Amino acid sequence: MAAKSAEKQLRKAVIAALKAAGLPVSKDENFFPRIELTEVTESGSIDKGDDVRELGFVVEAISRANYDEASDLCDTAEATLVGQGTVTMPDFKSVDIYKELGTEINEVGDADILIIRRRTQYRANISQDNQ
16 A cells, blocks of 8 residues: 655644644744744655655744744754654554754844744654554
């Protein structure tokens, strides 16, 4: 049985986990502080049975206040997501998420407001439930 795409389900599951942890998840560019989930990608299967998928995604912690606020959001997101079983998805029996890379971006927004972005790339290995 060919593995089905997990991209949409992963996006929903990660957002649900972040919200359940009390994080301010939003796409509203005028809402601060906030967490955004971006760049969800899916590779082909990584096993011979075509049941395991590797997906990637980026979580951005965005603050207008200061670095510490963005950093705290980033730390909470990481503690919420990293590990096995932290995120569950229908039709998939195992979700294992690990941190790949963290970066910091400082930008100047409208009216010369400093915006701090902490971006963290994650990888998720997901096993399809064939039962």
